[in-house]
Amino acid sequence: MNYCKNPINVIDAGKERAWKGYPDILEALRRETALRAEKGRCVIAVETYPGVNDSELVEALRTLNPALFVDTRETLCTKEEFRRRIQPFLTDDRVFGRMYYGEFSDFQIAEAIDALRERVNGCGGLVIIYGMGAASLTDIDILVYADMARWEIQQRFRRGMSDFYTDNADEDVLKKFKQGYFFEWRIADKIKRSLYDRIDFYLDTNRADDPSMICGETFRRGLRQIARRPFRTVPYFDPGVWGGQWMKKICGLDPSAKNYAWSFDGVPEENSIYMSVNGILVESPAINLVFYCPIELLGEQVYARFGAEFPIRFDFLDTMDGQNLSLQVHPLTDYIHNNFGMAYTQDESYYILDAKEGAQVYLGLKEDVCPEEMIGGLRAAQSGEKLFDADRYVNRFPAKKHDHFLIPAGTVHCSGSGCMVLEISATPYIFTMKLWDWGRLGLDGRPRPIHIDHGEKVIKWERRTEWVRKNLVDRTCLLEENDDYTVEHTGLHELEFIETRRYTIRTVCDFDTDGNLNMLNLVEGEAAVVESPDEAFAPYTVHYAETFIIPASVGRYTIRPLGNEPIKVICAYVRK
Numbered sequence: 001m002n003y004c005k006n007p008i009n010v011i012d013a014g015k016e017r018a019w020k021g022y023p024d025i026l027e028a029l030r031r032e033t034a035l036r037a038e039k040g041r042c043v044i045a046v047e048t049y050p051g052v053n054d055s056e057l058v059e060a061l062r063t064l065n066p067a068l069f070v071d072t073r074e075t076l077c078t079k080e081e082f083r084r085r086i087q088p089f090l091t092d093d094r095v096f097g098r099m100y101y102g103e104f105s106d107f108q109i110a111e112a113i114d115a116l117r118e119r120v121n122g123c124g125g126l127v128i129i130y131g132m133g134a135a136s137l138t139d140i141d142i143l144v145y146a147d148m149a150r151w152e153i154q155q156r157f158r159r160g161m162s163d164f165y166t167d168n169a170d171e172d173v174l175k176k177f178k179q180g181y182f183f184e185w186r187i188a189d190k191i192k193r194s195l196y197d198r199i200d201f202y203l204d205t206n207r208a209d210d211p212s213m214i215c216g217e218t219f220r221r222g223l224r225q226i227a228r229r230p231f232r233t234v235p236y237f238d239p240g241v242w243g244g245q246w247m248k249k250i251c252g253l254d255p256s257a258k259n260y261a262w263s264f265d266g267v268p269e270e271n272s273i274y275m276s277v278n279g280i281l282v283e284s285p286a287i288n289l290v291f292y293c294p295i296e297l298l299g300e301q302v303y304a305r306f307g308a309e310f311p312i313r314f315d316f317l318d319t320m321d322g323q324n325l326s327l328q329v330h331p332l333t334d335y336i337h338n339n340f341g342m343a344y345t346q347d348e349s350y351y352i353l354d355a356k357e358g359a360q361v362y363l364g365l366k367e368d369v370c371p372e373e374m375i376g377g378l379r380a381a382q383s384g385e386k387l388f389d390a391d392r393y394v395n396r397f398p399a400k401k402h403d404h405f406l407i408p409a410g411t412v413h414c415s416g417s418g419c420m421v422l423e424i425s426a427t428p429y430i431f432t433m434k435l436w437d438w439g440r441l442g443l444d445g446r447p448r449p450i451h452i453d454h455g456e457k458v459i460k461w462e463r464r465t466e467w468v469r470k471n472l473v474d475r476t477c478l479l480e481e482n483d484d485y486t487v488e489h490t491g492l493h494e495l496e497f498i499e500t501r502r503y504t505i506r507t508v509c510d511f512d513t514d515g516n517l518n519m520l521n522l523v524e525g526e527a528a529v530v531e532s533p534d535e536a537f538a539p540y541t542v543h544y545a546e547t548f549i550i551p552a553s554v555g556r557y558t559i560r561p562l563g564n565e566p567i568k569v570i571c572a573y574v575r576k
Helices: 022-035 054-062 079-090 110-122 148-160 173-193 216-226 246-250 287-294 294-298 300-306 333-340 371-382 452-458 466-473
Strands: 010-011 018-020 041-048 067-069 125-130 142-147 201-204 212-215 237-238 262-264 272-277 280-285 312-318 327-329 348-355 360-365 396-398 404-406 411-416 418-427 432-438 477-481 484-492 499-505 509-512 518-524 526-531 540-543 548-549 556-559 567-574
Touching: 010 216, 018 022, 018 280, 022 142, 022 201, 022 396, 041 054, 041 067, 054 067, 054 125, 067 110, 125 411, 142 526, 148 173, 148 432, 173 287, 201 216, 201 280, 212 216, 212 280, 216 272, 216 280, 216 287, 246 312, 280 287, 287 294, 294 300, 300 567, 312 518, 312 567, 327 567, 333 452, 360 404, 360 466, 371 452, 396 466, 404 484, 418 466, 418 499, 418 567, 432 452, 499 556
Parallel strands: 010 272, 041 125, 041 142, 067 125, 142 201
Antiparallel strands: 018 212, 201 212, 237 262, 262 312, 272 280, 312 418, 327 411, 327 432, 348 404, 348 418, 360 396, 360 411, 477 484, 484 499, 499 567, 509 556, 518 548, 518 567, 526 540, 526 556
16 A cells, blocks of 8 residues: 655745754744844844743753843743642543633733843844744744644654643643643634744644744745645544554554554645745644645634634544543534534544444444443442443444444444444544443553543434434435446535535546535545546645545536545535
């Protein structure tokens, strides 16, 4: 297989330079400060995203020999007060918190800001203001934005990194992620969105001691170019207690690893994008594309409905030669909004990319289920009194390659072992209420979080066998067929906002975004080519199991098999 783990977007940057490594980056900044030093002072703001290695970056910046170096954390309340203020949004739960929609300034002390400004304004020579909020502290001459992808942040949490302004290196990784997700990323994203057009230099800090930097205009031009052509995000892969073996072979992963459970391939909130600028690789969170080019990427209608948020997610769940996922349910929109501050919920579906003989999916409740009895059984299992008899309460449906199971929020479900699932869902990706985890411990040796109290409040108890069979299983219907291609509707359910179409392409098939983002995966066939009828972008090749995004701005495009055999493509978009 030719699955590409490192999809690169080559940026037409002309003669503009890119820099790699601290020596070249610092020399570029020295030259820039020298050009602006005629007035006697040059102020550099280095705005940082939470997760940037402060000790590494600060040590490098100090070699510029600034007359004054200040850190914006000097303007904050004490760490104890900071923790007290954010605790209502973190809650005591290991996984779930409440979205924080405030400002960085909520935690700054006015007198400390005034004192820091006075020091900066009274200093001649080179001044460096460092940290979150650096760009807004005072008038500046140069803005450097130091960025980092969220997957790398999560890896650093696992290696012992603390959250922003918090001494929690040894804390539960799930709680660290929760603080990032519900609090600090929200504040940092709000700051970032206000700065795109002001950035003079964009600094990629994802690799320890190996940064890359491009000028701000090149960064913005790169985002604009990607938003007008097919692209892929950089996938990542993670093991899990239930993980399988399929992705090792198909995606070319480490064969010695115990398993791989997850792959996020097409989740801009989590994944990054690679930009190659005159031969230098720059990694940037894909969310920058969503924030900076929302209309070009999403289309006006999707942007009007969701704002600058990518509402569709594709990911892999691998249980081939693995175990069942946890039995789970996703919250209803009203519940997720009232309890967690989210605007919409995680409606989803399982597209079976591959399956072993006898594979099954758990979906919906049996006709004779008593809610009180089932919840009692779940609580007894959670307390260790006895195992939960899932087959007593939950339907099992046989699963084979190219089946599509629809899972609107409130439906009890899980993939059984022996499935390779392409999960097509809405984006709020951590809101899974686990009901039963088959008595397992997580990879960290601790019981995995179970949320029966939440789950019992969102289960749609009327979704029983016959309703599920009629509404959620095998909804495929033929829409169009000719010598060149076949088009089928495969889902999702009427309660969900995502539409999916499957295309079996024998020669070539015409597509049109119609002003709406398209998210696709090559679910059968070795490779395909995406082309523009008017040559608006270069031909783009995708391989089996790769997820790719067609921005709304692309308009008309075609897909054809790279070889002589037919291919199948699943396409998802937001219903109008």
